[in-house]
Amino acid sequence: MNPTFELGYWRFGLRTASEWSKRLGKESKKPWTEVLNGLAPLPVRDGMYVLDEVVEDFWTKYNFEHPALIGTYGMLPGDGVDKETVRRTLHKIQQVWNFDRTWGWDFPMLAMCAARLGEPNRALDFLLHPSGGFQFDGRGLATGGPYPYFPSNGALLYAVAMMAAGWDGAPKTNAPGFPQDGSWTIRYEGLSPAP
Incomplete structure (x- = not known):
């Protein structure tokens, strides 16, 4: 529930859609704003972002999958991100991720x-x-x-x-x-x- 990367992507997408509407001289669509304002915060555990609110032990059990949670501040511009939390998360990924099994x-x-x-x-x-x-x-x-x-x-x-x-x-x-x-x-x- 509430995966970090997807929440960040929705924030970026809805914010961008609203900005583009304004550039076209139109008002931002109210449902977009309501959804954007209603999105859950990015999930944090032990001072770091996590894959989502549900997955436990991903630092050891799933540390070979795509570390997509880091994409919220990198590939995406960081809507909803705390820089120091993402810094701690990046450093933890570099310490514990099984990079021999990652790709793409x-x-x-x-x-x-x-x-x-x-x-x-x-x-x-x-x-x-x-x-x-x-x-x-x-x-x-x-x-x-x-x-x-x-x-x-x-x-x-x-x-x-x-x-x-x-x-x-x-x-x-x-x-x-x-x-x-x-x-x-x-x-x-x-x-x-x-x-």
Whole structure:
């Protein structure tokens, strides 16, 4: 009940729909506002976000599944998120998750969260993680199969683009998602900041 990622996505979607209505010169639809205002808060246990209000022991029992709860502040802009709670959650995921069994969008999603939190080295650690589920072959395939696996490929592209172009509220510096210590030289063109 009340999964963290889905609650964050609904908040973002309803807020965005309302903003777009206003940009079109229309009033936001009352049911959208009612649903948005009635959404449950993101579930927290022991000072960290959890998958949902019901699942117990996910830090040990389900720590190989997609860590989607972190997507609320990374892939999504963080509607309803407390930054320090998400920081503790990200650090806990990095400590206990079984990354040898993860795949797809997991590492880019974690990298985007770390970048938004101002932890670019951690973001790069996630993008460069040696997990077999996130290794790209010479053709750019991450799963070892004959076809692209778009969650891996698309998430990697989105994460790197976001780290380069920034996001709403990002530090006003070139490539704010990358280390600013001179160890990286980032050039890009035609990218818009993420929401």
